Amino acid sequence: MTRIHISEVGPRDGLQSIDRVMPLEAKKAWIAAEAAAGVPEIEVGSFVPPSLLPQMADTADLIAFAKGLEGLAVAALVPNFKGAERAIAAGAEKISIPFSMSETHSLRNVRKDHAAMLAEIRAIAELVASQSADSRPHFEVGLATAFGCTIEGPVSEANVVRLAAAAIEAGAVEVGLSDTTGYANPAQVRRLVRAVKAEVGDGRLNTLHLHNTRGLGLANALAGLEEGITTLDASLGGLGGCPFAPGASGNIVTEDLVFMLEAMGYETGIDLEKLMKVRAIIADALPDEPLYGFTPDAGLPLGFGKVAA
Amino acid sequence: MTRIHISEVGPRDGLQSIDRVMPLEAKKAWIAAEAAAGVPEIEVGSFVPPSLLPQMADTADLIAFAKGLEGLAVAALVPNFKGAERAIAAGAEKISIPFSMSETHSLRNVRKDHAAMLAEIRAIAELVASQSADSRPHFEVGLATAFGCTIEGPVSEANVVRLAAAAIEAGAVEVGLSDTTGYANPAQVRRLVRAVKAEVGDGRLNTLHLHNTRGLGLANALAGLEEGITTLDASLGGLGGCPFAPGASGNIVTEDLVFMLEAMGYETGIDLEKLMKVRAIIADALPDEPLYGFTPDAGLPLGFGKVAA
Numbered sequence: 001m002t003r004i005h006i007s008e009v010g011p012r013d014g015l016q017s018i019d020r021v022m023p024l025e026a027k028k029a030w031i032a033a034e035a036a037a038g039v040p041e042i043e044v045g046s047f048v049p050p051s052l053l054p055q056m057a058d059t060a061d062l063i064a065f066a067k068g069l070e071g072l073a074v075a076a077l078v079p080n081f082k083g084a085e086r087a088i089a090a091g092a093e094k095i096s097i098p099f100s101m102s103e104t105h106s107l108r109n110v111r112k113d114h115a116a117m118l119a120e121i122r123a124i125a126e127l128v129a130s131q132s133a134d135s136r137p138h139f140e141v142g143l144a145t146a147f148g149c150t151i152e153g154p155v156s157e158a159n160v161v162r163l164a165a166a167a168i169e170a171g172a173v174e175v176g177l178s179d180t181t182g183y184a185n186p187a188q189v190r191r192l193v194r195a196v197k198a199e200v201g202d203g204r205l206n207t208l209h210l211h212n213t214r215g216l217g218l219a220n221a222l223a224g225l226e227e228g229i230t231t232l233d234a235s236l237g238g239l240g241g242c243p244f245a246p247g248a249s250g251n252i253v254t255e256d257l258v259f260m261l262e263a264m265g266y267e268t269g270i271d272l273e274k275l276m277k278v279r280a281i282i283a284d285a286l287p288d289e290p291l292y293g294f295t296p297d298a299g300l301p302l303g304f305g306k307v308a309a
Numbered sequence: 310m311t312r313i314h315i316s317e318v319g320p321r322d323g324l325q326s327i328d329r330v331m332p333l334e335a336k337k338a339w340i341a342a343e344a345a346a347g348v349p350e351i352e353v354g355s356f357v358p359p360s361l362l363p364q365m366a367d368t369a370d371l372i373a374f375a376k377g378l379e380g381l382a383v384a385a386l387v388p389n390f391k392g393a394e395r396a397i398a399a400g401a402e403k404i405s406i407p408f409s410m411s412e413t414h415s416l417r418n419v420r421k422d423h424a425a426m427l428a429e430i431r432a433i434a435e436l437v438a439s440q441s442a443d444s445r446p447h448f449e450v451g452l453a454t455a456f457g458c459t460i461e462g463p464v465s466e467a468n469v470v471r472l473a474a475a476a477i478e479a480g481a482v483e484v485g486l487s488d489t490t491g492y493a494n495p496a497q498v499r500r501l502v503r504a505v506k507a508e509v510g511d512g513r514l515n516t517l518h519l520h521n522t523r524g525l526g527l528a529n530a531l532a533g534l535e536e537g538i539t540t541l542d543a544s545l546g547g548l549g550g551c552p553f554a555p556g557a558s559g560n561i562v563t564e565d566l567v568f569m570l571e572a573m574g575y576e577t578g579i580d581l582e583k584l585m586k587v588r589a590i591i592a593d594a595l596p597d598e599p600l601y602g603f604t605p606d607a608g609l610p611l612g613f614g615k616v617a618a
Contacts (some may be wrong), residue, residue, distance in 0.1 A: 058616065
């Protein structure tokens with residue numbers, strides 16, 4: 001049985017995309033409940049300055065809290081070297097920096113071109129390497145807008161492969177592919193995962209970060225799984241990430257993803273019934289925020305997990 | 310480029326699942342607009358008695374109307390021999406009978422066990438064969454509850470394979486696999502498509518009828534495509550089919566399916582922008598009915614269909 005590692009990114013990618021700030025206590029309850037349901041990794045927040053993202057101001061507190069939860073890997077997003085310093089000081093076990101494959105998007109978003117981003121990645125890698133073994137976080141570079149950009153449009157696959165290799169050369173332990181814009185399709189996922197893996201070598205690309213903006217999220221996840229992807233980011237209730245009207249959503253929905261994986265015979269280590277109950281915590285704390293996902297409404301199939309002769 | 314045949318089933322499976330009756334003129338406008346967008350086949354209704362399904366009382370009128378539309382194959386569902394007689398009299402170009410793989414479901418739904426259903430299929434096949442070549446409809450048997458049943462739970466895959474072969478032996482031109490209950494997962498789709506194809510021979514299983522009840526519809530479609538499925542049923546706006554609260558839906562959404570296929574490089578012959586505009590007809594006629602689908606809200610990706618160097 002293949003183990004698939006789920007990284008819950010709702011407390012970061014979900015919450016950063018909505019206007020309201022979720023109270024610290026609600027965030028803690030959410031993170032604790034997901035950990036108790038068996039979710040092995042949670043990205044609890046980011047070290048973007050609170051002046052830009054007040055929703056993320058309590059990330060250091062959340063890291064401290066989450067590190068006390070049994071069996072949970074505690075991840076944080078960092079936008080730059082300063083963020084990495086803060087994440088490491090807070091004790092993050094995994095740090096990820098988004099590296100936008102669309103240079104226009106990179107310039108617009110963090111005012112750095114590709115060369116400047118690679119210099120930043122190199123500096124963070126050196127900082128990480130200088131930590132003692134017991135406080136050295138896992139360092140991943142998320143190749144953002146890898147499947148297309150809302151400013152540039154199509155993104156060159158050859159450039160993604162080249163920049164993935166450059167990020168590894170600069171010291172990232174791993175790269176991940178991010179469909180930031182919800183542009184990906186399954187054929188493209190297969191092609192790009194294969195091409196990047198071939199370039200960076202085994203074990204250097206394990207993660208897909210997918211959005212469900214056009215409804216293809218789980219089909220894209222399936223294509224990735226079949227190309228050897230073993231880590232999938234997802235957000236409980238598909239929270240946030242939605243500049244559009246009803247129906248358009250953010251990250252792929254953790255509940256539906258876990259249902260798909262468990263139904264297919266993959267092992268996630270997650271108790272799906274318990275996981276679905278965690279939605280109530282978000283619904284209570286953010287009553288006006290739409291929650292996505294089909295499995296929680298439909299429930300599990302009768303006799304789920306059993307096989308008829 | 311592989312051509313994938315989309316069969317729009319909203320006017321039948323969508324409308325039969327909701328309480329309200331859509332006026333005949335609105336149905337005609339819907340069907341005409343989808344045909345004009347390039348949808349090659351529409352299941353316009355069923356010949357279930359109007360006392361049971363008043364929504365379908367105008368199916369004969371719709372067949373007559375739809376046959377006047379350029380390039381459209383006009384399909385109807387029939388529950389039994391009597392329905393087949395009426396469908397043929399009305400001029401249907403394709404007729405499908407659901408054959409439930411769960412015998413409990415079959416007994417509960419149409420009060421026939423598997424033997425009685427096979428006798429009905431044989432009688433319909435003989436009726437079809439007795440028609441002159443120019444009025445002989447294509448005859449398909451839809452293997453309903455093939456992926457699980459809300460009464461029996463898991464359904465035996467060996468039985469599905471056996472019953473598929475029995476339906477072909479009884480005279481069906483084709484069998485299709487239907488995930489009536491939204492229980493299917495991509496691994497199961499691959500396995501069952503392969504097993505049925507191996508048993509009934511090439512060209513006898515081309516169609517998947519999928520529901521999106523647990524959000525896996527497009528992932529299941531992808532698995533089917535990769536096993537050689539060439540016809541996919543879908544419903545515009547995912548209309549109907551929803552005994553659950555918000556979020557749980559009926560058939561897979563035609564708009565998202567066509568987006569996935571076209572993005573992957575399959576050919577559907579459908580103009581997606583035109584197709585998405587057809588939603589307005591349903592929204593006007595059934596203003597309280599939720600419409601599903603992500604692509605219509607998100608819009609097409611910037612530079613869709615172009616490739617960056």
